[in-house]
Amino acid sequence: MGAQPLVEGVPPLGSPNFPSTAPEGGEVQVLASGWRLAFREFMDNRLAVAGVVILVFFVLFCFIGPLLYHTNQADTNPLITDLSPGGSHPLGTDDNGFDELGRIMAGGQTALEIGFFSAFIATVIGTVYGAISGLAGGLIDGILMRFVDVLLSIPFLFIVLVLATKYSATVVEESLLLGLFSWLVPARLVRGEVLTLRVRDFVLAARVMGGTRRRLVFRHLIPNALSVVIVNVTFTVADSILALAALGFLGFGLQYPAASWGDMLGNAQNAVANGQWWLVYPVGGCLVLVVMACNLIGDALRDAFDVRLRRR
Amino acid sequence: MIGYLIRRLLVAVIVTIGIAAISFALLHALSTSPARAVLGLKADFKQIADWNRTHGYDRPLIVQFFSYLGNLLQLNFGYSYKEGQSVGALFDENAGRSAYLSGASLLLALVVAIPLGIAQAVKRNSIGDYAATAVTFTLYAMPSFFLGLILIQLFALDLHIFPPLVSDNITTTWGAITHPLQLALPIVTLAAITVASFSRYMRSSALDNLAQDYIRLARAKGLSQRLVLTRHLLRNSCLPMITLVGLSIPSLLAGNLLVETLFNYQGLGLLFYNALGNEDYPILLAYTVLGGVLTVIGNLLADVALTVADPRIRID
């Protein structure tokens, strides 16, 4: 490259007449890859790490726990109802005679399943809907978004509650119910993201090269909108588990023999008053911890993705 | 401004009709008529069919919807046979107390969350910030009824500081206002959850603004920290809160539902809850629509307020 000796006799570095292994553009700093950088940023956030630890713990606790700690969670036993903690029931038994510790594991399974499944449904619908709306633009976008406005204006809990009076018996039903009413936020997010990404230079660059619409969507827009979606998934999981708890409390939870943490809290009022703390605080604590963990993770992920895109 | 308002109102009306349509369709799918509620268990299907015919419940769905819409326009929300009152009258009786509960808790939440969020942003990454973050995240993760339950157990049943429930003598809004002790726990319960989310937003909004040069400029002018925060940071960081408050109406209504049930507080939420158990569809439908309308109005007001509060938002 062009810099000639500035002073006779001392060749400039990197010039063709000064053989050097370094290319003229300079070496590339060996930084971490994109995801890894986000990962590192994420791991720097201690609260987030705590969130992951909590979540992993509960996944193990709920799904592996029952393999180690066997309890009968299918058959009620009226003869051992409402036992206080001790002996073979470390957390006592509930009003059905189920071992409470085992119940917390079983209830956690369904709570997590429903949380993730409904978040998955919401995310898939929301992403597709938002992407279509953002890409189509104009009148279609206007109509699609007004529809989202309408649904978003109907208080979520009301409509879910009303429907739950009929459909809330199984894990699948409940997930569908929650999922079908939580896709609005991701739809808006994705649309917004697509709208901004659409005019970003790298998308223009792909158009300049003659890239097809499909390519723009699948190679550029969706991968770049993904971080927004992923962050939203964690929040949706948390919200779904909370909504599940509200449904359970109001008496529209899952059907025996399935139970979720929300349903277990349905009778919390009485249990607390009766002094049966073991039926309330352990499961309530688990629920709060898992929801909190999801929120912490989501928060940290958002920061981490932000950083990665910001860092230059 | 007038033109803008008219346009926004027009959109709001369209959205409202959409809300009514969707709610109507959903609820109609669950229950086609209140005949059973009126006629009792002994009635047979023939009597039910007769009743439906005489009361127009056998008409095509779309016709029923438009007559419903027509009634809505005359502020006729239908009649609850279970409660023996018109839904409008029920709303009349309960709306004030619910509004007070929501309003007071919202106000309390704002009064706590705004300074808290700013303090957290200013003292970012301090022990206090971490502690507040931990508390807000915990509260945010807590179902409101669970929090209420803990508060009742602790402050009412164990410590006897507050009554565990709102006395049913409080039948007027004024009564609710004049008995702050009675409503302390429900208001705090609702507010605590709201504080959790508001203060997170407030914190990040304040952080964004703190990073702006105008804050540095304010310091460079020689303003003290207090003046920088009150004169410059406060208003700018609060702007997003306006939208947030507008958007929080659905969750406030949901919170009301849970808290009213928990604390024996007669209000719209409780009305809705009882209607759920009774499958009193006119009330369910009307409240869902009302909730939607309130949300629309809330968002509209928030937008208008924002245009007033934020000079950058210009209206042609």
Next chain:
Amino acid sequence: MSTNNAAALEVSNLTTHIQLTSSVVHAVGNVDVRIEVGETLGLVGESGCGKSMLGLSILGLLPGGGRIIEGSIQVSGRELVGLSEPRMREIRGNEVAMIFQDSHSSLNPTKPIGEQVAEPFRLHRRASKKEALDRALEVLELVGLPRPHERLGDFPHQLSGGLRQRVMIAIALSCEPNVLIADEPTTALDVTIQAQILSVLDGLKERLGMATMLVTHDMGVVAGRSDRVNVMYAGRIVETAPTERLFSSMRHPYTQALFGSIPKLDQDTAKALVTVPGLPPDLTNPPPGCRFAPRCPRASAKCIEHEPPLTGDDPTHLFSCWHPVEGPATRLADIEVRHAPRVSERAATNGHHLLRIDDVVREYPVTSGAVLQRKVASVKAVSGVTLHVDAGETLGLVGESGCGKTTLGKLIVGVEKPDSGGIELDGQAVFALRGRSLRRARRDLQMMFQDPYASLDPRMRVHAILREPLTIQGVGTRREQDERITRLLGEVGLPLNSLERYPHEFSGGQRQRIALARALMLEPKVIVADEPVSALDVSIRSQVLNLMKRLQAEHAMASVVISHDLAVVKYLSDRIGVMYLGKLVELGSGDDIYRRAAHPYTDALIRTIPLPDPARERAKQEVAIRGELPSPVNPPSGCRFRTRCPRAQELCAEREPPLRSFGPGHEAACHFPLQPAAT
């Protein structure tokens, strides 16, 4: 330096660190600065070298984790280091004031400007609201805000960038400080506005007699405005000298490189620019010896081990270097062209034009409405531009921000559709094409974007980024594609291991190299480079400019270079078009434009560009151009420039001037040109 009476500002041996979670940024190291009363000190240096931190240290406004480690700061003899916060507050805004770089975020968006200007006065002078507002009016008038009475109640967003910067200055001045720290006060502004702001600052200094520290990365800005210049590099002052002296006989190689890397208007375009290889050091872990040593062509083992002290024979001219240079670089290299003939040899291709742009118009609708988007007005981005580009030729486009350069560029490569008018490539109308043939045609038209960070997909590795054009166009087998990728990567000077990396792992210059490689991948006939170096630091900028110049020649392609910087355009181009508010106002060779400008706008543009030449800068008398760019939604009738034109007459408002010839290939659109039109 042994004056008895205290200097307005005296900083000695100041070291400032910023503590991060796991590392420490050595932002400012052992810095000495002295500004006499009434003096202007220029502080130049590249981005990240600690200029702002120095200013903030003086005000005691360091960011979180920032701390003054040692040293002293005296304002009019009063020590500031260690002063209590309440005492410090009395200094800020009162004795020492600061103007920040970004006028957009530096004003409180929700407070009327009058109040903001009045605030320091109320605070420090305990003035009543009324008095303070009167004072605000006074200073706003002083900084040349037009009709300040009417504007007191305006909010910042209602003002243009230039006016906002004036407000910022007014705020700084309201208490008549002894010391003014102007941190890049004009960086975000157009040259025309920059000239206005700088002259406001100049005037004020004279009137108020304050000491000014003018921080900038632009050597041209300090040349005419400062008495002394300090050059900063990686947290150190590496050279300090009176302005003339520095420009004529700098001693530090860094100063020399900085000076040599700026393209100048009178530059020999056949010569390469001076470059500084590599990147400035990471200040969390600065090199132990001379901080410039890793990039210095003269570095010896001593430089790497021992830090040179800031000394010099002449007490007014100090530098820190073991192997000082003597004045500017004298022998500049030629542009190296490896395979292809030189640009100038091919410039005279006869026959048809490669690219023809015929009276294109592009207007962006301004819509309103939530569902039905009604068009309420339109932004006249490009209004009837006619141009042509010949094979192998480089056409430059200059103009102020918002004049439609980017839009025109996008029209050329076909990502925007013209509302009317046509674009022909090789005689084929681009927008008549559909589907496959359109895709095929795109191969010949490529673009490089302004922001190197935004133009590369952050989720793709460089390999995928470079391969994408080939995949889309279905060019070559995988092997051939890989071959071409490696070859071009070499040509743009990037190591092979870049292929596996993501864009964010590169520096700005490197990213622009990737973007260039990508644009070249399809061997286009025309490449449009939109502000290819605006976002880059000076030393990196010259690397990219040299590279572009070389590759243009090597690949024998035509290019359109867009920039707001006339010097950059002139350096790269054979012909230059000057745009104003969507119109092409003048077109001609570099010399036509620079030496024989016919349009008053071109002339003004040339005269506002700050030159790194103290003598010529000082000689400039008045601001060459008044006012600001009108709104492109409602452009002025007739000649669009007339509102700011010193020569404007009634005719200009009535009739739009046509392009007239002023010599071979030289055209301008003006009723009252600076030279007679050729007949």
Next chain:
Amino acid sequence: GAGSGVAAGAQAHAASIAGLYGALPPAGAPANGGTITIGQITGTTPTDIFPIVPSSDATTGTFTFIYNMFLPLYNGPNGGTPEIDYAVSLAGKPTFSNGNKTVTITMKSNFRWSDGKPVDANDLIFDIDLLKAAVKENAANWSAYTPGLVPDSIATIKATGKYTIVMTLKRAYNPSYFLNDQLQGNLFPMPSTDWNIAAANGPHLDYTNPANAKKIYDYLAKVGGQVATFASTPLWKIVDGPLSLTSFSATNSSFIQKVNPSFSGSPKPRFSALSTETFTGITPQMNALRTGTLDIGGIDFSQLGQVPGLRAAGYSVYGYPDLGWFAALYNFHDATNHFASIISQLYIRQALAELENQPAYLQGIFKGAGVVAYGPIPSVPPTPFTPANAVHTPYPFNPAAAVSLLKSHGWKVVPNGQTTCAKAGSGAGECGAGIPAGTPFKFTWFYVPPTQTPSSSLESEAFASEAKQAAGINIELRSKTFNFIVQNYNDADPSDAKYTNDWGVVNFGGFTGSYYPTQSTIFDTKGVYNTGGYSIPMADQLINDSLFSPNPKAVTNEASFLTSNPPALFLPQSDYIFAVSKKVGGSAASFLALTQQVEFPQYWYLTK
């Protein structure tokens, strides 16, 4: 029967009443004046004040509310015993003559309306005339109405004296049935000279003219349903009961009834007002009790854990079952998996009953607050009609017996798996008619959501667990509200193509009947409540006898048959549990009557 000798005895032997949970409140020393507070739960609050209560308003709350102000012709119960207490009734025991077709009722002459007018024969005739007008208009206008019965069954009614009424019936009825079911509880003499108007301040009309009766009824029913004007309508101030309404909150239905100073019954109430406060659920009510702000309140069995705390806070807690039944009804029409054919087999219902561990339910779910019940009449409270098998079940809990019963009828029993029919056919040792080989023994079971009735879900779940574990019977539990069941299976025309009838069992709670426990309308083939379609000619015959034969044991025979050929899986009869503050005293019988869902506030007082 609080005032009678029985009540005094009950008090003395409160602790020894069979089936009583806890201990009744002590009598205490009466003081004068003061307000007694009592709780009610939202959703069961009064919605009507006019004694002819339409179906849509027929809740316990409405009746309690009305009973306190308007005395029924025949009032009850007698302490915990479900029978008429003539001491608190407006008439003495009626006489039946003319082959049980003529009924002569003699009203007491000492009762007065609060405006001083006597409560006389015309007031009862007024009631009957309005009833006729009401049911003629719409059967749903009177919740107690069953077509063909009162008032349709009354051919003529005549006042033969100021206080004597003679009714002739269209056919002969079982006197016990007519008295305890048709007359008791449903007939309210009403102020015939004050209420015989068809508009506010309108003219007094001759109600014996059916057209006028209709006008009067329409007006009174309309005004009576308007919650907001309960306390302000002058009509309702004319009462003959111990209390009259002073305020009623349209908002939360809390109300205050003050003592009627001219109450002509005895004893005269000593306190001055009864305040009924509304709670949104059992927990707030319990919290009010625990913090001492409520004097009397109901308790759910799920709250029994708090009883010690309540006792410590100065409450007496007691419970007693009422005369009714809880059961999971079988659906004899559900064709899914041939359930209709399966459940028609008596041995199947016997096996199911043997899988139900009632003692365990009582202990684990009801914590002892309930009694066993194997048929439509529970073991407690005692009635003159209780059959022997109400106390000693023919099918006691015995899973092994149930399994061998199934096996002996050709079922392949797979405990914890799926039992299937192995031998089809209707002969001995075969599953039964209409059950093909391989038919799995499985069915759906609806129950009321736990928020509405917690015991319903716990019992259902316990039974399903036992059935699966012991006998491989698979029960798919579904929580559905009662409304859902009604709307989905009763609202539609069974002949409609879209009609479905696919539930196997529904456990929605139970029925509380009259003091004459016939299951007419419930288990007779044509009964309006016979949701499951139980149809056995023998049962129909016995039910018919209960109504029309003069045999005083008819209803006992009916109950005995329904116990041994069960139309449903009968579940334990849970107690109605109350907490009464030590601040409130009264007769033991009046507190026992609370468990039968009737208030006798005149017996209560605040203690010194």
